[in-house]
Amino acid sequence: MDQHYDLAHLSSVELFTPKFEESLWFFKDLLAMREVARIGDSAYLRCWDEYELYTIKLTASHTNGVGRTLYRAASQEALERRVAAIEATGLGHGWRDPEVGVGRSYEFEDPDGHLMVIYFDTERYVADDEDRPALKNQASAFPGRGVNARRLDHINYLAADVTANGKFWAEVMGSRESETVRLDDGGYGARWFRFLQKSYDVVYSNDWTGARGRFHHLAFSPDTREDILKAADIFLENGVYIEYGPYKHAINQTFFLYVWEPGGNRIEFANAGARLILDPESPTVIWSEAERAKGQAWGMKTVATFHTHGTPYVENQEEIDRLALEGKL
Amino acid sequence: MDQHYDLAHLSSVELFTPKFEESLWFFKDLLAMREVARIGDSAYLRCWDEYELYTIKLTASHTNGVGRTLYRAASQEALERRVAAIEATGLGHGWRDPEVGVGRSYEFEDPDGHLMVIYFDTERYVADDEDRPALKNQASAFPGRGVNARRLDHINYLAADVTANGKFWAEVMGSRESETVRLDDGGYGARWFRFLQKSYDVVYSNDWTGARGRFHHLAFSPDTREDILKAADIFLENGVYIEYGPYKHAINQTFFLYVWEPGGNRIEFANAGARLILDPESPTVIWSEAERAKGQAWGMKTVATFHTHGTPYVENQEEIDRLALEGKL
């Protein structure tokens, strides 16, 4: 059967934060993102090498967690194909008018209730005098400060039912599963999906609380592992909570660093962009529970809060995370 | 119009060498490639993280230069589509029986006469006990010696008529032009083409001699820039001629190192894999002659032999290269 690659890439993510100013400082000052718009309670922030207008829509809220995720289709035809498939599931919300950065878009939700948008028409970022790059083949000037987050890499949702959500991404969204954790009971611990050659773009992990619509993390892609080591120094110096890493995952071999931005959302810096899947028939790499229990690539065990911490917080989230860290859960 | 990505990736390259044993030492000992077959005058060598059987077919010959280049199609349908398009140009040679590493394939030539093959059915490499990786999501064990060449990245042909060959890749092969050098006379200095998200896979450069079918270089992709700096130390220590770099190209921003393997063919180590083009409508970045004359990203001028040295050698190639280096050409 002929292959389609209908999804081009993850485009932007709305994040809620109960500490708007502190979160804004994190993204603008430490990640070197640029604010391109401010509408109501939301700041639109962009990474320096994104061709589109913005990367993160940061929204002041009473809680944390993820709002709408935007995905760009590979073409108008691809958009129509995906919308038809989504509508057939009953998960579609309908077309939306153009808004900041994107043209007409189609809103839907995944089986876990995360809000999503797919579109094709976009607004290409045009650098102004201050932001114009020395080399014309990059989107804007290299900021040369902080973590220099280049672009968004992937998003990881928590879900009450990873099996159902994975089925949705495989069958309805037309993405390919690159790696997966199969549980002994036949379910999934986590599933990684890719759109084209980049090894993964969307991930689902089990939410042990059984809640719906929660968020595990989103990841930015720096250029090198050295950038991630430097990022750890910068977060240490600036009092940002480092949860885990820098270290190397066994799964997907991602070199990672996880921190919690001031609003409590988990942010990853992942050197995943360099890992390509060139084989169009690449089989899914399946990890058993026992294999996963071995820990990360170089042997370190997974930090306990990786399995407890999500946003928005469930009741007693901070207490639960503390107990997890102390091995009392 | 709906988009197809019919070419998956560059798969393998046949290289001719008049110094077979020395070239074999270069690829096996310095690049840490593994020999998987020896048939007649040819050794089949693989990089450690290629999912297919082999990467380079090294063939003893009276001269140097490039033999057949193999490209994998994205699917059977994609293969049929490309073969139909090639046949319509009159450049097709016909179907070939399965051979080492690949199933049925279709042979053709580009307008400059370079011999090529496109296929879909392939032989997946199965690691033996000695070569089995610790992490199941890589093709074989990390060799941990020499340059540790991970995978093939791209190939750069010389051509008497870059315009015609570029037209062939854009219109017949269905690839996208990511960057290009337009000459003041309307022609092209060089053109970079991509198949999917990787920023380029095939390049054509002007052959100043007017000869047909010559070869500029092929590139391997290490993991990091540090790998390329180490590679330079290793080539220095082993007496391999370093032509240029490590340094950073302005075009495509590739961090590069060019050496001449003992047989005289130019080999690049290019940190290009990390550079992705996520935009499905990404416009071609066009560099003028004047812009190109500025040299590489950080200002160094292009080495003179980059424009004179190609394989197979033209008459007096070595003398020409020497004069170029001395600024006497």
Added chain:
Amino acid sequence: MDQHYDLAHLSSVELFTPKFEESLWFFKDLLAMREVARIGDSAYLRCWDEYELYTIKLTASHTNGVGRTLYRAASQEALERRVAAIEATGLGHGWRDPEVGVGRSYEFEDPDGHLMVIYFDTERYVADDEDRPALKNQASAFPGRGVNARRLDHINYLAADVTANGKFWAEVMGSRESETVRLDDGGYGARWFRFLQKSYDVVYSNDWTGARGRFHHLAFSPDTREDILKAADIFLENGVYIEYGPYKHAINQTFFLYVWEPGGNRIEFANAGARLILDPESPTVIWSEAERAKGQAWGMKTVATFHTHGTPYVENQEEIDRLALEGKL
């Protein structure tokens, strides 16, 4: 008071191993060390950028642990001064005849009973044709394989009484304490001593077993942090036990990786050479128990076996380490 720098550097270390062939493979194949002599049960192995003859004397034995450590004095006068000071403590064993790699030397022990030697006359390594470097300002050819261990960096002894041993190095050996962990009871958890500008050369840590003469680890110094990340990949691929890291210590800010060589001795790869102490009056940096309990620089807790594992093994060493890892100690 005028300052003397009587100790030039740590020169070489004798290691005992109950698995001689496997340990030899570790040092020769994975660390790319070169065997320069074989006498009786001992192999003399050198790092590629050491100016002296050898770095490790590997000795087959019924157990593991450390034999004699050799230190080079800064001059003949410095040697005489240190020998006089040692003799005054009653810890001296007397002068020894020249042996492999070194001229006349003086043997002694530290208060914990570790055997040591100090000398000035040495044998400078002369590279042969196979080992001659391309650049004349390095000791021998860059091996370009495995971990490429460049030189010895420091040694860390376990001691029943860290206070007494530290006093010996400060007052008798004339070294300076760069950093230290003071316990709440007035004792020391560990003490780091430097000879000149390199931030530390000798370390003592508390042996919780109360045994004497045990060994914590010795460290090699690669060039970069990337080398250490690659080393972790190489150890993973070759089945060498990775105990801890790569990560960054808070104390001395060393980027580290600890593995256990096949004989059970702990070996570190430490990017410590780049950290210089230029201030001749540099005050000792003192860490309290509470500060140390915070873990390493980026927040990871110290691995439990770091406090239990030493060589030679005490009774039930492996069982103790296992319980430590499981949090049951």
Added chain:
Amino acid sequence: MDQHYDLAHLSSVELFTPKFEESLWFFKDLLAMREVARIGDSAYLRCWDEYELYTIKLTASHTNGVGRTLYRAASQEALERRVAAIEATGLGHGWRDPEVGVGRSYEFEDPDGHLMVIYFDTERYVADDEDRPALKNQASAFPGRGVNARRLDHINYLAADVTANGKFWAEVMGSRESETVRLDDGGYGARWFRFLQKSYDVVYSNDWTGARGRFHHLAFSPDTREDILKAADIFLENGVYIEYGPYKHAINQTFFLYVWEPGGNRIEFANAGARLILDPESPTVIWSEAERAKGQAWGMKTVATFHTHGTPYVENQEEIDRLALEGKL
């Protein structure tokens, strides 16, 4: 004979600039240095990991070039010894009262007329709340922006008579020559001197103009080679002239990047700190003219302006540099 190490390190350098505001931007914004004092026409700027008060005294002037260089002695006795030796040469200017950052100091000049100061009493930098580091073993907070220049590394003077100035540093200042370029006529092209273990601290190069008191460059020491690659990107993006590099010198194997700060003075970023000379009797590495003509470690020829550009500018300096670059000198 007993060895003394009377000089501890290069401490600070006064630079003259005809473009004060632009130079200040270079050091503060791009190098992330902190201004600690402003007196008259001078700004005192510090690197983040220097234990003393300041690193660069930037002084507005009608020209560029170097003012006084400050060196710290290893002790009071070392200071007295060096002052006595200097006075015996007739090059001493006498004792000076305490001033910004240093206590009583002794001023002198080298045979080429460069103004210098030696002292022992110093002012240790005390970080304020804004500048306090997360880890107590560093001088101040890691800035996490721009080039993050950690500390001063070495200074390179131009001299009409390199032989005489080298003799002064070897015999009067008590430093050791680590590497040297001997000319065929018996003179020196350049000489590198070290104080202790760091491979070099002071360098003299031939001034082809025959002028006295000119300046070749000073160097800062980042942590890694990756920092230097990033620095090149930052200078490119900010329009700072990159003269040469990043690349690797054969001599001393320094990984280097040379730029011209807006005032015209050459500034290097040199990963030299990691290269230690542990051998107290280390012989001087001597390079012949022919060896030097081979270019840098990986083969690139030395940029022509490296031999023509110095500060303060001689008449027609810019024209001379241009002709040199065009190969017309």
